Amino acid sequence: MLKQPIILIFYQNLRFHDQPLLANAIQQEAPIIPIFINDPKLITQLGVASQWWLYESLIEFQKQWESSFGIELILRTGDSIEVLQELVQETNANKIYLGKRYTATEIAIDQSIQKTFTQQGIEVKFFNTHLLLDPPTIHNQQGKSFQMFTPFWKSCLHKIGKVKTVDDSFTPLKYNRAISSESLTNWTWGHTQEAWTQKLARYWQPSETRGLKQLDRFLKNNLKGYATQRNLLIDPPLTSQLSPYLRWGQVSVRKVFKKVIEAVQVNPSIQQDGNAFLNELGWREFSYHLLFNYPFMQKVPFNIWFKNFPWQKDIMALKKWQKGTTGYPIIDAGMRQLWEEGWMPNRLRMIVASFLVKDLLIDWQYGIAWFRDTLIDADPANNANNWQWVAGCGVDAAPYFRIFNPIIQGKKFDPEGKYIKKYIPELKEVPIPYIHQPWKMSVDLQEELDVIIGINYPKPIVDHSIQRIKALRLWKQLKKIS
Ligand SMILES: Cc1cc2nc3c(=O)[nH]c(=O)nc-3n(C[C@H](O)[C@H](O)[C@H](O)COP(=O)(O)OP(=O)(O)OC[C@H]3O[C@@H](n4cnc5c(N)ncnc54)[C@H](O)[C@@H]3O)c2cc1C
CATH class of the missing domain: 3.40.50.620 (HUPs)
Structure with a gap:
């Protein structure tokens, strides 16, 4: 029977x-x-x-x-x-x-x-x-949750041992009576009213098959060199772009982990690259560890005195940041990529997040909300943990005084401005020495190139060097009274 x-x-x-x-x-x-x-x-x-x-x-x-x-x-x-x-x-x-x-x-x-x-x-x-490990199974020697990434990941690696995936060769038994099901076409989720999401299909194929291909492509082409090159802003990116597939479980994180270990065993010269990549999977685990232990993490800063930070309520500035019209090319390129493709490299996520919080002095809650809405890999744990990290209010976070300089970051990770020119076509003709600060071009050069700052491309919304000092002053004041 x-x-x-x-x-x-x-x-x-x-x-x-x-x-x-x-x-x-x-x-x-x-x-x-x-x-x-x-x-x-x-x-x-x-x-x-x-x-x-x-x-x-x-x-x-x-x-x-x-x-x-x-x-x-x-x-x-x-x-x-x-x-x-x-x-x-x-x-x-x-x-x-x-x-x-x-x-x-x-x-x-x-x-x-x-x-x-x-x-x-x-x-x-x-x-x-x-996940690689279920959060309740991980705790420090005192039986408490971890607050620092390094000991957390060390403990995980110790526990993970030989990662096992479950058998894939099976034929499930069909339930033979008819059961009613709805039709997907009748589901009108929010995205069906947002025309911009239609363009995402140009860049992404959301399926298990595609995710597994993506994994193979990464192992073959980009794992080697990952440790040193993952931050470069290059098209196509040198990272795995597995994030949305991991978010929706179309690619199993255990499989990814196992495949990377195997690749390193076959070619020990890429050990450092393998470790750097596994470390990123570790940050994903850490984010879930935190979310599990601190369910409020999407809304409340870990460092509670941040609640009293005197954030600016500047809706115009927020809109310019969202749409990539701040006048800082590296910021605008990143935000336009996000709006176009629903994705952005990690390095840029850090730079644009720092700019919102520390240059525009806008509450990280607005940033987290925009990313949640526009990222195809929007992940409740990773998004919250990383915003808290950049803002400086998180667990094991970047210190508040670490403020990304958008010009230096641009020069370092997009030295020739190729990435910028891809997403900001109006800057296509700008010579390399000016691509990260086009407002420094002489009026004659602007006219010659037909890139008039303030007309064809915006003037910088704020002066980074002034905002930096302001942010640090506010932070010091807050620290004093807390
Ligand atoms: C402000 C901010 C917000 C972010 N929001 C998200 C988010 O909503 N969803 C998301 O998946 N990632 C988020 N990240 C982390 C990271 O930027 C992305 O996971 C990464 O860019 C995805 O690209 P990839 O798959 O090519 O990464 P790879 O470099 O190939 O890394 C492999 C995988 O490791 C994980 N990973 C990599 N970096 C991190 C990290 N810093 N923290 C946690 N996991 C990481 C991801 O699952 C990623 O797919 C955010 C980072 C910042 C700074």
Whole structure:
């Protein structure tokens, strides 16, 4: 006799490889019912670029279920508990499997799923699909959470040992009765009203297949040299661009980790590159470690006296930063890339974030919100941890007095201004010595090139050297009274 079915909930684990939900269901030899729940409590927390990514991913994921196994990925809208109650009643499922999630809203939903269905005698099992190590398993010798990255990562590496991925070769059992499913085309998430998200399809293919190709491409072409070159602003970028695939679990972080270790074993000369890359995965783990232990981290500075910082409420300046019209070419190029492609290299994220917080003196909460809305890899843990890091109010953060100079950073990481010229075509003719500070061109040269500063390209919105002094003064005052 066929066993009762198992419901598998898919959310930020949209893949078939290294998929513990599937591997464990196969062991049970029971038919499976894969479902994605369009729970407004979750979807409304996402920015529009993430909604676009998730929506497109679901189209592909549904197709993959159908073509690989002839199984339909069920789509239903509503409160997670109510949707599951109905499905359990319809199918007599006796098990629910899902991947662990870590934001406060997700944890509340998952605890409620566990409580409600366990009381009904249904087995609810959570699997670690998102991280190398599940945050509750990591603590220091005093049993507390880590506050510093280096000891945290050391402890993780000690624990990770030989990373294991789960078996990918399986054929899940189909549940043979008809179950109703909604149509994706009827889901009108926020992104469907935001025309700008349509252009994201020019740059990204949100699917597991594409993510795995991206991983192979990176290992083949760019892992070698990663340690020394990852900060260079080059087109195409020298980093992996795996961030959105990791965010939505289309590529398993365990698989990435394992593949990098294997690549280093085959070619020990890239050991330093491998370590540098794994370190970045470590920062991702650290961000989740912090989010798990400090669920308020997206809103509240770790360093609590930052709450009283006298931020400027300058909406015009914020808008100029968002749209890339600050008059600082490296800042504007980064922000325009973000608006065009939904992505920006890490080095630039640091530079533009520092500019918002320390040059424009605008609250990092506005920055985090803009990134959440426009990044295709917007991640609740990474975004919050990194904004706090740059602002100087985070755990193990850059000190507040470390203020990125947009001109020096530009010269260092885009020495010939090629990156700038790609995203700011109006500066195409500007000679290299002026590309990072075009306002220094003589009036004659501006006229000759037809790049009139203040007309074809904006004047700098602020003077970095003055703002730097102002920011440091405010910070010192705040420190004194705190
Ligand atoms: C202000 C600010 C906001 C950020 N917001 C996000 C965000 O919302 N989502 C996000 O995934 N990353 C965020 N980052 C971290 C980092 O910029 C991106 O992960 C990285 O640029 C993605 O490109 P990649 O995949 O080519 O990275 P690679 O250099 O190839 O790194 C591999 C992976 O490691 C992880 N990683 C790399 N750098 C970091 C880091 N500093 N912190 C945490 N994880 C890291 C990512 O998952 C990344 O995909 C932010 C950084 C800053 C400074």
